[in-house]
Amino acid sequence: MEMLQRRISVITFSSLYFILAMLAFFLFQGTHLDVTSSNFLLDFDLAPFSIFMGIIYCLSLALSLFPTREHASLTPRFLAIFFLGLGIIFANNLFTFFLFWVLHRSIPFAHFVKDFKNETGRKAGSFILMHVIAAGLFIYLLTQSSEMNLMNTTLGNYPSAFFTMPNLIILMILSFMSQAVFPFHQWGTDLISSFTWQEVSTFIISSSGVILFYKMIMPSLEAEPVSFQIGIMVVSIVSSLYWVCLGIIEKNAHKAIGMFYLSQLSLIITGLQAGVVGAKGALLQMLIISLSSTAMWSITHYLDKEFKLNTQTSFHGLAKYTPRLAFVFITMGFAVISLPLSLGFASEDLIIHALLEHAHWLGLVHILAACLNGILIYQLFAKLFLGTPKVYIPQANFDLPYHRLLPYYLILMFFIVTGFFPQLMIQILP
């Protein structure tokens, strides 16, 4: 009964939030709601962006729960990660951002510290160490902004005097660290190995690094030297390459999808740095990868649960038993890797062209990363769904029933329709 109540409350909350967010998105697009109060600030100076991210976040949650009936995963820990993630998305000054960020991270942090003391527990020193350093850097920045009387300033309105080179570098490190961008990536592996996929998905899709970058760093970057901007792009592209290569040789399917997602997020940070056109492409890509990766993650988890198969060391041939899920998996994957006539193509096209405006050699590396992502996704698909099934299962069809596949189909339709008419999405997005 308690479980049922919890489910109902979450579902009701998500639906309400979604409707409100959609309304707000269309009503307040391009307007400013200046509600300044104390140091705690959750107002919407950047309302369209926050709401856009919030919608993606809630849709991803819904997608992770409903088709595969993962209600049992609605543990208090998962719900806490989810709601604190929402706080990060809507935070609009440094203090509020820091507050939600610390609370959000404290959940895995506490888990890992407890594990550390336990002899059999997983040792996740990288997560602990990096987050302690990140928290220290955040506190340093807060002291700086307090000295300059900027505690009430919204993230997008920090004066240029604040962005001295050391501060900017610290902010970049924080943004990259929050997003597991290379070389601050190791905590990502710790998290993917220890938490449930829903928690990891929620943790990553809250995209704290991307949000910090978009709201605070991006407006100030244009004033910085070109070499600095290119340096940052290089780091994020290398990170993308690193994660995708790791994903290609990864044996565990869940982890491979996590790595694929982190690789794509690094590409998004690259796109955000490449001017307005790149940022538009990056936001489109953000929408696609959040929904697609969640769908792929949930499908993998369902297969894992039904067939007890989680590795991609050999071919499992599950397409024989789950043809529709195989279809959904590969089309979602192709949508992310910019298959023409899906929305991913338009977003990737915008990013690449914007990137070339800034540094054409980097554009080539970006193309390489996108190409490797394609190989990773197809390999993952082939290992899970193609080949000879290892065990004979008398029940021929393990596919989800039609009504539970509907959310996947709707998202696929959305990707394809907007892929044919990308201008619609380009105009709607903040």
Add this chain to the structure above:
Amino acid sequence: MNMNTLLYLNLAIPFAFIILLALSFFLNGPLREKNLQRAWTLASVLIAILGLTQLGYFYIYQIPAYAVNLPPWFSYRQYSFDTVFLIDHLSVVYGALSAVILSVIIKFSFNYLYKEEGHFRYFFLIGLLYCGLILVCYAGTLDILFIGWELVGTTSVLLIAFFHQNVSSVRNSIKALIGYRLCDMGILAASAWAHHHMETTSFRGMAQHVYELDHEGHFYIYIMIGLFIIWASLAKAAQLPFSAWLPKAMEGPTPSSAVFYGALSIHLGPFLLLRAAPFLEQHWSLTLIIGLIGGATAMYATLVGRTRSDAKTMLAYATMTQLGVIFVEISLGFYKLALIHMVANASLRSWQFLRASSLIQDFQENPLVYQDTVIKRQFSIERLIPGPLRMRLYIHALNEFHLDYFTTNFLKYAFYKPIAQFKRFDRWLMEVNNKIVGIVLRK
């Protein structure tokens, strides 16, 4: 009705048909085989009539080549994705060829895949292939061409893995995908660079900008774009060093092998070179590279093909040889000859591929077989090679000149090993972090 209307119909019908198939799948599941056959019969007849009408119209009325400019597909700020289609000899001839061969293949597939599991998937992918082909044929810009190019590549990979319970088919589809993706990078890079440096990706516009690039001292950009285009053409046409995947791609159904690796998809490599010929021919180094690659592939494929023992693989190598020769023709500037060669080769190979599965029956029905007629080869070119060298060549050809071995090792040493090393380093670093945190927590 004029050329533009025919072009729009040519583009719209395959896409509309594919969308209808997809919608019917979403609403009712796969169509029943009889209904699918009826729908495809109608569509293929329409496609063939349209292709041939366009060809006839173009030559009867002696229409000069021209570009059809449509509003941009999407745009944002200073960037726009231009939609330009080209009507010329190349597009019209290849479009008609695609339409006719596809119709024949579809007719053949009805019987070949009768009651076969996955027939809907097959026909859907073939339809998607045609959409891709038609886009490539009429593309006036590299951007549009890339869309078709990717669709053809994706359908090709999925059809290699058509018999998905066969592990070797799946492995080969992954290999083909790796080759395709690596070479598709070329076309994307060429398009992006052309857009950035020449502010156009239209084939006509690019050729006109070469002089400006030279004048501004950016000639290397021209060379780079040219190299990207050549690079892109290599995997599709199975030219060296991307030849290893082609014989292995024969794992798919025979009609799909015919349409992809005998007829249409495989000839997209030279098609791209012909399309970009006005751009590529402006410096001898690029044409020389095309010629050298084509010549080397023709030599390699003819030698290896002679040592193969199964019909489909022999045909694959024969196709590869001819493609090498077409590359040489393009490098020498014989564009019309290359186009005629492409059409002839595509038609012959598709026929040969389709007959390959009934080769034994054909042989038994041959009136010469049960007579005392002895068919003697009068002259063999191999005899011109000295004996020991011939033996050595034979052994190397039997091993396909270790091309697969070199490619695999290249991937292993250039990709897997460094990544594995890096992963090891990462683990070591994590251990260090664990030790540091362990010490602090214990204190």
